[in-house]
Amino acid sequence: MRLAPRTQVLFNPGPVNLDAEVRNHLFDVELCHRQEEFERLLDAVERGLFAAAELSPETYALGLLHGSGSLAVDAALATFVRGKVLVLDNGVYCTRLATTSAALGNEVVPVALGTGTPVDLDAAAAALAEHRPDWLLVVHHETTTGLLNPLAALAALAREHGAKVLVDAVSSLGVHAVDVDADVVCFNSGKCLEALPGVAGVFHRRGLVHHPTVPVLDVVAHTGALPSTPNVAAFVSLGIVLDLHSTASRRDRYARLARHVWAAGAGAGFTPLLAEEHRSHVLAAFRLPDANADELAARALTHGYVVYHGQGALRGSVLRVANMGAAVDEAVITDLFRVLSS
Numbered sequence: 022m023r024l025a026p027r028t029q030v031l032f033n034p035g036p037v038n039l040d041a042e043v044r045n046h047l048f049d050v051e052l053c054h055r056q057e058e059f060e061r062l063l064d065a066v067e068r069g070l071f072a073a074a075e076l077s078p079e080t081y082a083l084g085l086l087h088g089s090g091s092l093a094v095d096a097a098l099a100t101f102v103r104g105k106v107l108v109l110d111n112g113v114y115c116t117r118l119a120t121t122s123a124a125l126g127n128e129v130v131p132v133a134l135g136t137g138t139p140v141d142l143d144a145a146a147a148a149l150a151e152h153r154p155d156w157l158l159v160v161h162h163e164t165t166t167g168l169l170n171p172l173a174a175l176a177a178l179a180r181e182h183g184a185k186v187l188v189d190a191v192s193s194l195g196v197h198a199v200d201v202d203a204d205v206v207c208f209n210s211g212k213c214l215e216a217l218p219g220v221a222g223v224f225h226r227r228g229l230v231h232h233p234t235v236p237v238l239d240v241v242a243h244t245g246a247l248p249s250t251p252n253v254a255a256f257v258s259l260g261i262v263l264d265l266h267s268t269a270s271r272r273d274r275y276a277r278l279a280r281h282v283w284a285a286g287a288g289a290g291f292t293p294l295l296a297e298e299h300r301s302h303v304l305a306a307f308r309l310p311d312a313n314a315d316e317l318a319a320r321a322l323t324h325g326y327v328v329y330h331g332q333g334a335l336r337g338s339v340l341r342v343a344n345m346g347a348a349v350d351e352a353v354i355t356d357l358f359r360v361l362s363s
Contacts, residue, residue: 037346
């Protein structure tokens with residue numbers, strides 16, 4: 022099946038609209054992953070990823086698997102996490118961490134905060150002190166609502182109480198800083214890094230104990246090696262975008278665009294779901310007390326704009342707008358909210 026050509030702006034949190042440099046040069050050469058040229062590309066990508074994450078290769082190793090951000094998280098859980106785990110649950114992806122951990126045989130202590138409810142650090146400290154978990158599992162940016170969880174403070178608390186930290190940074194890495202107290206950090210190429218999806222990455226602290234798992238989920242087997250055929254095009258696109266954008270420039274752009282989303286949404290009569298101090302610079306959720314989410318999404322699509330419904334209990338009551346990707350700028354954000362409010 023061949024899709025009809027169409028231009029649209031993706032306001033969803035990945036996949037993203039690709040930079041013209043990626044689209045124009047993605048297939049300059051079709052590579053085999055066993056060629057020396059690909060090995061040089063892989064080396065450059067790994068160095069670029071450490072720079073984007075602001076993590077040191079002396080402290081962390083990097084496993085690159087083939088799949089989505091969810092696969093990166095599942096692989097990290099399967100490879101490293103055993104024992105008692107604590108999950109501060111304030112969104113769909115936090116719940117997923119707890120569910121997957123339990124399926125792997127871990128003792129899971131979920132602390133139900135409620136979707137979109139910010140973490141109370143005193144309560145988090147009390148839960149760590151009471152349960153003494155082996156691991157604290159944290160979703161950095163909960164795309165259910167656009168909530169940015171306080172990773173640095175949580176990682177510090179976990180260290181105080183002897184717990185290791187796994188971070189789902191799938192929709193934050195490259196924009197929001199990842200704390201160096203983390204033991205495992207999971208991400209994907211097709212979110213804030215703005216490449217093609219298909220590279221599922223896991224930074225893991227050197228010397229961390231790992232456990233046998235099925236080969237496709239073995240992070241250690243994918244560290245310094247590609248034991249199976251990767252998504253070569255995704256690596257090519259990563260090589261291009263990591264050269265195009267520094268972490269500082271990407272961080273500044275996302276902060277600027279996020280503030281424009283907040284202002285344009287408020288100007289169009291939409292109420293942000295979260296207080297400003299708890300919002301990420303990646304995605305914003307707006308309440309829809311008197312609007313139909315399906316109708317708004319359909320209206321946006323007729324103008325070439327793709328927006329997200331709410332998830333889980335929030336479906337129908339919020340609309341989510343991400344500012345990822347090369348096609349999103351102030352002008353299209355302004356026009357999106359013009360369309361949504363018309």
